[in-house]
Ligand SMILES: CC(=O)[C@@H](O)[C@H](O)COP(=O)(O)O
């Protein structure tokens with residue numbers, strides 16, 4: 001297949017986490033959004049959690065007012081979030097699972113079990129002109145459910161794979177990467193746009209960029225953490241270079 005460009009969406013939640021730790025206005029996630037876009041990111045991802053632990057409603061309003069680039073609004077499938085998304089009208093919404101007790105998003109949505117509940121959310125958002133993705137594991141049953149629900153896009157949760165790579169659990173990491181590759185092929189064949197994200201760093205971004213069916217990465221924790229040492233623009237440029245190396249490998253294959 002021809003290898004399309006790979007977009008980078010930067011998750012700015014983690015700037016808001018830092019801001020909220022002191023209760024003031026600094027550092028400002030909207031300023032971070034401007035900075036990463038100026039450095040070459042394609043879009044901004046944010047997750048308005050039910051407990052507002054990082055991004056808050058006013059951040060969403062300011063992002064919509066100030067950022068012209070595509071906004072990817074990650075949200076749980078709840079009535080409250082649906083109303084905010086429809087009022088905000090971002091470029092995209094990614095439906096994610098959410099548990100108040102979790103430290104981070106631990107896995108993908110169970111789209112197979114939740115098919116009946118998720119279908120009206122996807123339908124209303126799509127009808128409003130919003131590109132909807134489902135944040136799922138690279139599992140054949142979940143991908144088939146996303147197709148049955150009518151989701152135009154999916155995003156694979158890469159957190160387990162990224163952790164296993166970092167921990168040197170080679171066998172588990174290779175098996176998960178094989179699932180990501182096969183899942184990307186399955187979804188692409190079903191006409192679903194394929195994205196990936198969570199916990200990616202330079203090395204895992206380069207590796208996953210070599211999967212030609214994946215057209216968008218949305219990630220942030222590593223970027224914001226590394227920016228403490230290198231600065232946001234330098235990290236975005238280095239991440240983009242890693243993604244380009246991975247894409248070049250896909251084109252050469
Ligand atoms: C859906 C997802 O993976 C991200 O939005 C992630 O949840 C952001 O960080 P937190 O897990 O800290 O909310």
Ligand SMILES: NCC(=O)COP(=O)(O)O
Nearest residue numbers: 011197198199219220221
């Ligand atoms: N789309 C998933 C996401 O944005 C989480 O990314 P990360 O902050 O875990 O890298």
